[in-house]
Amino acid sequence: MRLYTFLFVLIIQILLLYPPIVHAAEFAADSDKDGLIDQQETTVYFTDPQNADTDKDGFTDGEEIISGHSPHIAKKKLHEHDYDKDGLNDYLEIAFGTSIGLGDTDGDGHPDYDEVMHGYNPLDMSPLATFPLRVEVDLSTQTLVYVVNEKKVKEFPVSTGNPQTPTPPGTYEVMRVVPIARYVGPGYDLPNVKWNIQFRKGGYFIHGAYWHNDFGKKTRSHGCVNMRTADAGWLYQYMKPGIPVVVKGTTPKRRIVGT
Ligand SMILES: [Ca+2]
Ligand SMILES: [Ca+2]
Ligand SMILES: [Ca+2]
Ligand SMILES: [Ca+2]
Known part of the structure; x- marks a missing residue:
């Protein structure tokens, strides 16, 4: 019996060491x-x-x-x-x-x-397998991209701060998210503004803007990043405190960007 057992184990070991070549082929x-x-x-x-x-x-x-x-x-x-x-x-x-x-x-x-x-790995069932997320705002091109694991997965047109009230370039992170807000300042009072994502102290938010349609074309704001309300809603569902927000590029001197 011992000899048979030995031979059996030997054969298994040989098979493990040299799996049939046909499988690889x-x-x-x-x-x-x-x-x-x-x-x-x-x-x-x-x-x-x-x-x-x-x-x-x-x-x-x-x-x-x-x-x-x-x-x-x-x-x-x-x-x-x-x-x-x-x-x-x-x-x-x-x-x-x-x-x-x-x-x-x-x-x-x-x-x-x-x-x-x-930001979850779609090839790994573990909820601990996550990807880094980032929002990038490009002042020069008036665009916002959502980056997952260093890949741009969505791009949106935006309107950032006007030259006299620019959106400050820098690396920030999401501080808080607020579904509906009211923005009040000198000469403006904008109620029921949806999908507000604060990324900088001093009242700097990414948010929907229902009062114009200049996204990707003109700077428009007092420093916030304006998006179409639907676009802001899409981004909002994935935002939570701590996600990096990078503002780069240069605010166009003339207010008109592109066409
Ligand atoms: Ca083939
Ligand atoms: Ca083909
Ligand atoms: Ca899945
Ligand atoms: Ca697909």
């Missing part, structure tokens, strides 16, 4: 020779592993992924297409390593989109 197989292995095609890109040019546009699936184009729709770039319609475009899905064909890649019940926007 199968794992790395690229049946249609388009540069994407079969497993990637079926679980990540949702392309046809037996057809090198899934969308029949003359470019192989591998060429399209490398050059930032959708392998599913001709003439569309990855960031212009959301194959699984989960809110994360295909470019961001690949950047975060999620499947472009599954809305909940790690199967934890939380959609990829929600996990990424709240």
Whole structure:
């Protein structure tokens, strides 16, 4: 019996040391020779592993992924297409390593989109696996971007402080969030202002602005960062004290930016 046990253990050990080569080959197989292995095609890109040019546009699936184009729709770039319609475009899905064909890649019940926007790792079921979040306001371009794990996931047009009352550049963090506020000052009284995110002492907020539509075009404020109310509402749901807010660039001398 001992000899049999010894032989059995020996065989198991040999198998563990030298797993059948066919497994490695199968794992790395690229049946249609388009540069994407079969497993990637079926679980990540949702392309046809037996057809090198899934969308029949003359470019192989591998060429399209490398050059930032959708392998599913001709003439569309990855960031212009959301194959699984989960809110994360295909470019961001690949950047975060999620499947472009599954809305909940790690199967934890939380959609990829929600996990990424709240700063949770969509490939890790642990609630402790988090990403750094940041808001960046660019005075020069009058834009605000939301950055998750060093990737720009959303961009919005904004109106920052006018040259005589500029939004001060610097690195701040969210101090508090207030759903509805009233702003009163010399010559203005603005009630029912929604989605207020304070980032600097002295009354500096990011907030919705219902009294103009110059976002991305003109500076407008006394130092706050104005957004469309809907855009501010989107950002507000992910904001909490401590999230960095970086204000960079230069306030345009003329009030008109772009067109
Ligand atoms: Ca392939
Ligand atoms: Ca193609
Ligand atoms: Ca998607
Ligand atoms: Ca998930």
